Amino acid sequence: MKTFYNIFVILIVAMTLASCGGAEQDTKAPESADKHEGSAPQAGTGSYDPKRGEGKFTLANLALSDKLDPVMAKAGEATTEVKCSPCHKLTDEKLVGPGWKGVTTRRAPDWIMNFITNPDPMIDKDPAVQAMLEMCMVRMPNQSLSDKEARDLLEFMRKNDGLK
Amino acid sequence: MKTKLHLAMIAGLLAIVLLPSCKPKDTSSAVTGDAASKSYVAPGKYDEFYNFVSGGFSGQMSCYGLPSGRLLRVIPVFAVDPEKGWGYSEETKPMLNTSHGFVPWDDLHHTEMSQTNGEVDGRWVFGNANNTPRVARIDLTTFRTVEIIELPNSAGNHSSPFITENTEYVIAGTRFSVPSDNADGDVAINTYKQNFKGYLSFISVGKDDGKMDIAFQLACPGVNFDLSHAGKGKSHGWFFFSCYNTEQANSLLEVNASQRDKDFIMAVNWKKAEEYIKAGKGKKVPAKYAHNTYSDATHSATSEMKTDVMVLDTKEFTDICYMIPCPKSPHGCDVDPTGEYIVGSGKLAALIPVFSFDKVQAAIANKAFDGQFDGINVIKYEAALYGEVKKPGLGPLHTEFDGKGNAYTSFFVSSEVVKWNIKDLKVLDRVPTFYSVGHLCVPGGDSKKPFGKYLIAYNKITKDRFLPTGPELSQSAQLFDISGEKMQMILDFPTIGEPHYAQAAPADLIRKNQVKIFKIDENKHAYVTKGEKESKVVREGNKVHVYMTAIRSHFSPDNIEGVKMGDEVYFHVTNLEQDWDVPHGFAIKGAINAELLIMPGETATLKWIPEKVGIFPMYCTDFCSALHQEMQGYIRVSPAGSNVPLMFSLGNTIDGKAPATK
Numbered sequence: 154m155k156t157f158y159n160i161f162v163i164l165i166v167a168m169t170l171a172s173c174g175g176a177e178q179d180t181k182a183p184e185s186a187d188k189h190e191g192s193a194p195q196a197g198t199g200s201y202d203p204k205r206g207e208g209k210f211t212l213a214n215l216a217l218s219d220k221l222d223p224v225m226a227k228a229g230e231a232t233t234e235v236k237c238s239p240c241h242k243l244t245d246e247k248l249v250g251p252g253w254k255g256v257t258t259r260r261a262p263d264w265i266m267n268f269i270t271n272p273d274p275m276i277d278k279d280p281a282v283q284a285m286l287e288m289c290m291v292r293m294p295n296q297s298l299s300d301k302e303a304r305d306l307l308e309f310m311r312k313n314d315g316l317k
Numbered sequence: 318m319k320t321k322l323h324l325a326m327i328a329g330l331l332a333i334v335l336l337p338s339c340k341p342k343d344t345s346s347a348v349t350g351d352a353a354s355k356s357y358v359a360p361g362k363y364d365e366f367y368n369f370v371s372g373g374f375s376g377q378m379s380c381y382g383l384p385s386g387r388l389l390r391v392i393p394v395f396a397v398d399p400e401k402g403w404g405y406s407e408e409t410k411p412m413l414n415t416s417h418g419f420v421p422w423d424d425l426h427h428t429e430m431s432q433t434n435g436e437v438d439g440r441w442v443f444g445n446a447n448n449t450p451r452v453a454r455i456d457l458t459t460f461r462t463v464e465i466i467e468l469p470n471s472a473g474n475h476s477s478p479f480i481t482e483n484t485e486y487v488i489a490g491t492r493f494s495v496p497s498d499n500a501d502g503d504v505a506i507n508t509y510k511q512n513f514k515g516y517l518s519f520i521s522v523g524k525d526d527g528k529m530d531i532a533f534q535l536a537c538p539g540v541n542f543d544l545s546h547a548g549k550g551k552s553h554g555w556f557f558f559s560c561y562n563t564e565q566a567n568s569l570l571e572v573n574a575s576q577r578d579k580d581f582i583m584a585v586n587w588k589k590a591e592e593y594i595k596a597g598k599g600k601k602v603p604a605k606y607a608h609n610t611y612s613d614a615t616h617s618a619t620s621e622m623k624t625d626v627m628v629l630d631t632k633e634f635t636d637i638c639y640m641i642p643c644p645k646s647p648h649g650c651d652v653d654p655t656g657e658y659i660v661g662s663g664k665l666a667a668l669i670p671v672f673s674f675d676k677v678q679a680a681i682a683n684k685a686f687d688g689q690f691d692g693i694n695v696i697k698y699e700a701a702l703y704g705e706v707k708k709p710g711l712g713p714l715h716t717e718f719d720g721k722g723n724a725y726t727s728f729f730v731s732s733e734v735v736k737w738n739i740k741d742l743k744v745l746d747r748v749p750t751f752y753s754v755g756h757l758c759v760p761g762g763d764s765k766k767p768f769g770k771y772l773i774a775y776n777k778i779t780k781d782r783f784l785p786t787g788p789e790l791s792q793s794a795q796l797f798d799i800s801g802e803k804m805q806m807i808l809d810f811p812t813i814g815e816p817h818y819a820q821a822a823p824a825d826l827i828r829k830n831q832v833k834i835f836k837i838d839e840n841k842h843a844y845v846t847k848g849e850k851e852s853k854v855v856r857e858g859n860k861v862h863v864y865m866t867a868i869r870s871h872f873s874p875d876n877i878e879g880v881k882m883g884d885e886v887y888f889h890v891t892n893l894e895q896d897w898d899v900p901h902g903f904a905i906k907g908a909i910n911a912e913l914l915i916m917p918g919e920t921a922t923l924k925w926i927p928e929k930v931g932i933f934p935m936y937c938t939d940f941c942s943a944l945h946q947e948m949q950g951y952i953r954v955s956p957a958g959s960n961v962p963l964m965f966s967l968g969n970t971i972d973g974k975a976p977a978t979k
Contacts, residue, residue: 234848235837239868239893249869249944290943291869297834297895 201278208267208275215304217262221316222308229302229309236296237306243313250289257314262307269296270303348806355798356808358385363828366760368773368821369428369442370794375814376423378444378455383760383771383821384796386810394453394462395423395446399911403462406913407887407922408842409611411620415449415467416605424448426475427544427818431522435482435549435765439826441527443478443487450474452489452520454527458830463611466529469604469626470497470516476542476558480522482549482765486587487529489518490542490558497536499602509567513539516628517558519587528610533594533627535585537638538691539565541574542583544649544715549765550656552674554588557659559647560640563690575665579642579698581690582650582661584677590629590637598634599627613832614841616919632692639681640690642698643670649715653724654765658703658739662713662726669713669726671742673703704742709735714755715818717762719769719799727754727774734774734797736804748804750795752778759799760821768823772797772804775816782809792816833897835918842920844889849873854965861886861963867901867915868893869942871967872935875950879963882927882956888913888935891920902938905952912938927954 201207233241240249256265260281268275268282272293276282286292298306358364364382367389372379376396380389397404397413404413404421413419423446431441444453450468455461468474468489476490494513496502504512514536521532541562548555560581566573593599604626611618631638641661649662659672679685680700687697712730719725723745726735732753736746756775760768774795782793791811798805837847846852846864852873855862861884866873872890880886890903894917903913905925913921927933937948955961 234850236848236893236895239849239866239871239873249871292942294869294894294899295896297836 203279203281204261204264206264206267206271206275206279208271210263210266210270212261212263215262215266221312223312225305225308226312227309229305229307229312232298232302232306233309236298236302240291240293247289249291250293251285253310253313255314257307257311257316265307265310266303268293269306270298270300271295352805352807355805356384356386356796358382358387363824365824366768366771366821367824367827368758368760368819369430370758370775370812370819371425371428371444371817372813373426373792373815373817374424376425376446377814378425378428378442379813379816380460381794381810381812382824383773384808386794386796386808388813390460391813392455392460392462394444394455395420395425395451395465397421397911400914402911402913402921402923405911405923407924408617408920411618412462412465412609412611414609414620415451415607416469416622417449420449422448423451425453425814425817427478428820429478429480429487429763429818430820430822431484431527432480432482432764433484435553437761437764437766437820437822437826438484439822439830441484442820443480445474445477445489447473447475447492450477450489450491452478452487452529454522454529456527457827458832459613461611463613464527464529465607465609466520466531467606467608468516468518468531469606470495470499470514470534470536470628471518473541476517476545478520479545479547479556479763481547481556481587482553484522484524486532487520487522488545488547488556489520490545491516492541492543494539494541497602498604506567509539510565513565513567515539515542515560517542517585519590529608531606531623531626533590533599533629535590535637536628536630536632537583538693540581541570543647546650546652546659546763548652548656548674549654552652552656552659554586555674556585556587557650557652558583558585559643559650559661561646561648561664575646577645579644580646580663581640581695582643582647582659582672583693584639584641584659584696586637589634593629593634593637594627599629601625602628612841613835614839616835616840616842616921635694638693639677640693640695641672641677641701642687642695643672644668649713649726651716651718651724651763653718653739654720654767656765660716660724660726662716664712664714664729666713667708667711669706669709669716669737670698671703671706671739672701676703677701706737706742706744709737709744710747715757717757717759717772718767719759719762719772720767721769723769725757725759725772725799725804727757729753729755729777734772734804736799746803748797748806750774750776751782751793751809752776752780754795756816756818758819758821760823763820768821770798770800771821772799773819773821775812775819777815779811783811794819834895835916837891837893837895837918840891840918840920842889842891844887844922845920846889846891848893849967852965852967854879854963856963859884863888863965865890865903866893867891867903867937867948869899870937870944870948872903872937872948872950873967874965875967876952877950877965878953878955879961880927880952880954881959881961882930882954884927886925886927886952888923888925889920890915890923892917894918899941900939901941901948903935904938905935906933914939930954930956 245252245254366383368381393403450471454464456463471491473492475492494515517535543559545558562574643661644666645663647661685700710728710731754774796808892915
């Protein structure tokens with residue numbers, strides 16, 4: 154069998170040389186597909202901190218006060234009604250996602266801020282979120298919250314949990 | 318064993334390639350071993366170029382990636398598209414309005430990308446409607462048709478939508494000359510010479526917003542204007558139009574419009590025409606044409622009917638238009654990247670004439686004229702001619718450029734692409750196409766700065782190229798690598814509709830500008846619902862407005878009662894999602910309509926007139942989450958005069974109202 158194939162290949166090569174004109178095309182080295190610019194983003198791996206999640210927020214840069222900022226909380230409530238309330242109730246009752254009651258005691262504030270502004274990587278990595286996904290079966294959408302909107306939302310959640 | 322098999326397969330393929338190499342017309346010739354790797358873009362990798370291809374009689378524009386030939390998107394333009402609700406939603410219906418009313422179809426022949434300083438700038442792509450004359454502008458941040466303007470005094474808008482080097486104007490020349498809209502059109506057809514006129518429209522384009530307006534029209538002799546291209550660089554300020562049927566025949570054009578050995582390329586000094594318009598020499602003429610615009614703020618289109626147009630009669634001015642004789646029935650009219658050479662492709666000619674802009678200017682200065690055609694000076698052929706490409710092939714149609722001094726001309730009758738040198742007019746290479754090539758495209762190939770890496774040939778006939786699909790076969794594109802001295806075919810792919818002209822641009826020019834979502838806070842739709850709390854149903858006489866929201870994975874409200882026979886129901890659905898690639902769909906049983914496909918942050922409206930009493934389900938048509946199959950609702954339709962009150966609910970939480978019960 155092996156000889157047969159080899160002979161066949163040799164024959165082809167010979168035909169190439171003998172054919173009238175042969176292949177007139179350039180036979181430069183094939184361009185690697187990797188040369189095509191750009192590529193779809195790949196999920197990265199690396200260390201993940203389940204306490205603060207993944208994102209730009211830390212306890213330090215949040216610098217939360219013990220007192221409620223009612224103006225921020227009010228703005229957060231308005232954002233909630235447009236972007237959050239279809240799936241989250243303010244009680245502990247689950248709708249599409251879990252109810253918000255007690256969320257600020259269950260999760261650290263930087264974790265909440267990172268999750269609501271950067272949900273996809275955390276859904277892929279965070280053990281608590283993955284457990285929640287098994288229950289809810291819907292990935293929390295990225296609602297494209299601005300930093301201010303997210304911070305206002307956190308303040309509204311704190312108010313919802315009784316902070317004065 | 319596996320490697321052996323591969324070896325055998327490669328050898329077999331080689332044999333197929335090589336055996337017929339003495340007969341270059343065979344379907345499988347011209348493919349060499351590394352073709353696959355040149356067009357292969359691995360999964361997850363992006364293409365190098367966006368390629369905007371006219372959809373011909375589909376009325377749409379398609380967007381492919383190059384070099385893979387992957388279809389990225391079909392952009393609805395002049396034809397309704399039920400998949401996207403285009404022409405079916407209340408918001409998009411006005412886009413297809415014309416002076417003839419709502420027209421659901423057209424024939425899109427040419428695409429042209431906007432340019433700045435003669436280079437493709439990636440902002441907009443224009444398309445022409447050939448049947449009911451219109452020009453459309455597509456915004457390349459949303460890949461949506463955002464504007465359509467109708468053209469009065471025109472018929473068969475074929476010589477269109479070509480642009481000047483800073484997108485100052487989009488040009489639209491009429492293919493069919495007709496009596497002007499303002500004249501009494503009830504004339505004998507054989508009075509063509511007296512009563513029929515050819516109009517060229519100069520559509521201004523807003524520098525920043527792209528807004529189109531017909532700045533002026535040039536009234537020209539009645540002939541068929543076929544194709545055109547703007548001058549660039551030194552010839553900026555001029556436009557060149559191919560003209561056929563200079564016999565001015567009105568029947569059996571196949572014979573009667575092929576009598577003369579030479580027709581014309583008409584050179585138009587549009588800067589001069591602009592001056593005359595500024596000097597008040599134009600005439601405002603009554604006309605009726607639609608101007609339709611789409612707003613991303615209101616997510617809605619509006620249609621305005623215009624009532625007049627500025628016309629300049631070229632008969633009254635001898636220094637705007639000049640006829641350059643061109644053999645024979647010219648089709649393509651292409652200007653090289655330097656702006657010096659104008660290539661006319663006579664469909665029935667056995668050579669390709671190349672005209673020199675400098676010589677044309679000298680001929681005008683020296684009055685090297687050879688009489689007049691219908692009041693327009695005819696420049697002597699030799700006085701304008703740079704030279705001829707001899708025996709290039711049969712049936713030359715279109716020419717594109719690579720920016721390295723070469724031109725590529727398609728030959729319909731001999732089914733081939735011929736590469737030739739612009740300076741010495743020598744043929745350098747020829748490759749067969751499969752079959753009957755029409756247009757060509759080199760990325761940036763009609764601009765000052767072509768990206769001469771690929772050439773795509775758009776073929777009219779594909780029989781035996783793909784698996785057969787009954788009597789109706791697709792058209793095709795064939796991709797050639799033109800980076801070397803010889804053209805190398807590397808890919809075949811089927812296209813939607815019939816591809817005519819196409820344009821392409823480096824991906825980076827467009828990719829970085831993509832809109833991913835519409836911000837819900839900025840939604841200014843008259844019937845937007847910003848949050849479920851605002852969702853409601855409102856009756857106004859027999860009109861029922863449903864303010865509905867969609868988010869993974871429910872509608873609010875999802876139960877509606879109290880709709881009666883004789884009602885017109887408007888579902889204004891707002892997608893509350895704010896993440897990329899999460900559209901929701903909306904459809905309702907029995908609607909004599911299409912679906913809605915609503916992007917994140919957008920509002921779209923489906924009009925539904927219930928046809929009978931009963932319960933009608935509605936659902937989300939675009940798989941949105943694991944609970945997509947749960948994204949549904951019901952509407953109850955009662956007889957006219959029924960006393961079922963108008964009620965709406967979601968679960969039992971909306972407005973504190975209990976779910977409606979019988």
